[in-house]
Amino acid sequence: MSNTTLKPTEGEMEILQVLWEKGNCTVREVHEALDKKDSGYTTTLKLMQIMHEKGLVDRDTSSKTHIYKALVNKETTQQHLVKKMIDNVFNGSAARLVMQALGNKSASKEEIDLIKEYLDKLENK
The missing domain is CATH 1.10.10.10 (Winged helix-like DNA-binding domain superfamily/Winged helix DNA-binding domain)
Incomplete structure (x- = not known):
C-alpha cells in the first residue's frame, strides 16, 4: 500500500x-x-x-x-484528508465545509482577506 x-x-x-x-x-x-x-x-x-x-x-x-x-508531503496529505472530509462529512460540498469552518471560529481580518483573494483567483480562472 x-x-x-x-x-x-x-x-x-x-x-x-x-x-x-x-x-x-x-x-x-x-x-x-x-x-x-x-x-x-x-x-x-x-x-x-x-x-x-x-x-x-x-x-x-x-x-x-x-x-x-x-515521507509524505504536507500539502498532498492535507489535500487528501480535506477531500475525504468533504466527501464523507459534507456530502461532497466544499461550500458547506468552508461555511462550517468559518462559522465555528472567528477568522481574523487577514484570514478573511486571504480567502477573498483566493476566491477572486478561482473566479478569474
Missing part, C-alpha cells in the same frame, strides 16, 4: 506536523515537541515505529540515535 493512500491517525498527524515543522528529528525531539502529559516516550516511539512500517516516515539508523523524517 502506498503512503499516498494511507489515512494517518490523529496521533500520526500530530507527529507528522512536528516533522514537517522541524524537519528531521529523534523520537525524543518529537516527544518533547508534542508535550503530551498523558503519554510516555515509549508510546511516541511505538507510534513512530508503526508509521515507519506504514511508509509515513523514514528513519536513519546509521547512528545510535535514530533520526526520523516525514
Whole structure:
C-alpha cells in the first residue's frame, strides 16, 4: 500500500506536523515537541515505529540515535484528508465545509482577506 493512500491517525498527524515543522528529528525531539502529559516516550516511539512500517516516515539508523523524517508531503496529505472530509462529512460540498469552518471560529481580518483573494483567483480562472 502506498503512503499516498494511507489515512494517518490523529496521533500520526500530530507527529507528522512536528516533522514537517522541524524537519528531521529523534523520537525524543518529537516527544518533547508534542508535550503530551498523558503519554510516555515509549508510546511516541511505538507510534513512530508503526508509521515507519506504514511508509509515513523514514528513519536513519546509521547512528545510535535514530533520526526520523516525514515521507509524505504536507500539502498532498492535507489535500487528501480535506477531500475525504468533504466527501464523507459534507456530502461532497466544499461550500458547506468552508461555511462550517468559518462559522465555528472567528477568522481574523487577514484570514478573511486571504480567502477573498483566493476566491477572486478561482473566479478569474
